[in-house]
Amino acid sequence: MRIIPAPHYSNHINDNAHLVFDVLVSAYVDSGFVYDAVTCLRLVKENGFGVPFRACGYLLDRMVKVEPIGSCWKLFWEVLDCGYPAKVYNFNVLMHGFCKIGDVGSANKVFDEIPKRGLRPSVVSFNTLIGGYCKVGCVEEGFRLKGVMEEEGISPDVFTFSTLIKGLCKDSRVDDAGILFAEMCKKGLVPNGVTFTTLIDGQCKYGKIDLALKNFQVMINQGIRPDLITYNALINGLCRIRDLKEAKKLVDEMSERDLKPDKITFTTLIDGYCKDGDMESALEIKERMIEGGIELDQVAFTALISGLCRDGRANDAEKMLREMLNAGFKPDDPTYGMIIDCFCKKGDVKMGFKLLKEMQSDEHIPGVVTYNVLLNGLCKQGQMKNAEMLLDAMRNLGVVPDDITFNTLLDGHSKHGSSDDFNIFSCEKGLVTDYASYAALVNESSKASKDRLRR
Incomplete structure (x- = not known):
């Protein structure tokens, strides 16, 4: 048996190492062991073997789907330093990853690296960065990039215009979106369904329904x-x-x-x-x-409860609340408040308190609006003592009374107290803004009542 000399064997391994490691790194990637693939690649580099570039591209493609984009960018820099023949596609994928998480600053750094590597940004490169800027509300920066595209002889395409139109609509600049749409058509570009829908949606949201319907008809006429x-x-x-x-x-x-x-x-x-x-x-x-x-979702249930309460149908609203709870949704404070208010307006304060207890048992902490609704119901019925007790209860729970709270109570005292109470409280309506002032007024009323009894 002929033994191959060690030096020759070593050279043979070095010559073919990149093929072996190419298979190994790819196998790690296919098995979902991305971290092991990265470790293997770094060991290859540290030990002076030839870096398997085909596997590098394969690994980068998988990494951007499963790993934080910052880690992908770091590895990309490492393989670039090893002579990896990067393509514009690689930069575009990384830019997209950064834009997806709103990190436009890093996306811009990736973009700036393209010409430094002797490459020319493509229309996709520009569109990706424009989309990133529009997503974070920097529409003007998107327009600046559109200008750079045109200066470099790269014609903006339908995607460029659609992205900018979406950015303008998001920024409430629907009229500007319409102007840009017209510019797009003038350049001979044919809007697609996404372009039309973006513009129509923006026009609908900002009350320009006539324009939206007109564009809808144009869309149909163009066979879209x-x-x-x-x-x-x-x-x-x-x-x-x-x-x-x-x-x-x-x-x-x-x-x-x-x-x-x-x-x-x-x-x-x-x-x-x-x-x-x-x-x-x-x-x-x-x-x-x-x-x-x-x-039905929470929005639908809430809309129905609101409509029923507006229609004065308290019992039906309460039934809808039960359906909502059975469907697994937790009503928020305003939803409970609407139903409580509806019952109180019908004079059924007792049911209002039942719902309040239900809220509290469900780990809700009712806000001042909910308490004000109940206070109003009690005051309208002249239950001032109960109203005072409710005021104390809400304060003990850390709910701070507001102007409406005090004015509701003042109104109740003036309407259901003595003529002296009316004089004391009605004059102060709209002026009491804190508990101390309110307590002073109540004490004044109590003192006046005692003086009357002495006479």
Whole structure:
């Protein structure tokens, strides 16, 4: 048997090491052991073997999906120093990772590194960074980059314009978004469904429903099929201006286009009908949701409770609260407050207190608004002693009374006390802003009552 001399064997290993390590690093990556793959790569580098560049690219692609983007950037620098032939694609992926978490500063550093490595940023590079800036509200920086693109002979594409339009709409600059949309069309670029939907949604949110409907029609005329998001945006816009008739027409049109209304569609309609005072239609939509196997969410339940309370239907609102609880949702303080207020306005303060206790047993700490509602109910019934006890209870729980608290109590004292009480309290309404001032007034009233008895 011929023995290969050690030096020759060593050289043979060195010559082919990158192939071995290429397989090893890739195997670690495929098995999900990313950390081990990184460790292996660093050991290869430290021991002077050839770095497996193919595996480097494979590892980086996997890392950006499962590891913090900062760790990916650090490793990228390491392999660049080893002579890794980076591509613009690699930089774009890293920029996207930083933009995704809102770290536009780091994304910008990655972008600036592209020309330093002898590469030219692509339209994707620019679009990624523009999207990052728009996401964090720096639309003007996005426009600056658009200008740089044009100076370097890179034409902004549909994605560039769509991203900037979205940024403008997010920044409440809907008119500017419309101007940019027109510029896009003038350049011969054909807006896609995302572009139209972004603009339509922005126009609907800021009350420009006529423009939104006009763009919707242009969209259809150009053969672009509106999707569920487009319809939901328009339905929301129409509900905002209380045009429920047109909103309902759009829902019917959706069905004709084989688009199935979703939870957002129905919840938007429920909220619209409730605000319009049409509770029967709102409840019909609720039943339609249930029949279609769509579960109501917290927003839908809260809208229905609000509508029922506005309609004075306290018992129905309380039943809806039970449904909400059974569905696994926890009503917030304003929701409980609405129902308590509705019962108190009907004169059923007892039920109001029952709901207050329910809130407290559910680890809710009712706020001053909830207590004010109950105080108002007690004061209207002339239960001033109970009102005083409730005031003490709320203070003991750390709930600070506000102007409304004191003025509600003053109003109760002036209406249900003696003529002297009326003179004392009615003159001070609107002026008492703290407990000490209120207590002084109550003491003055008590003293006046004792003086009357002595006479």
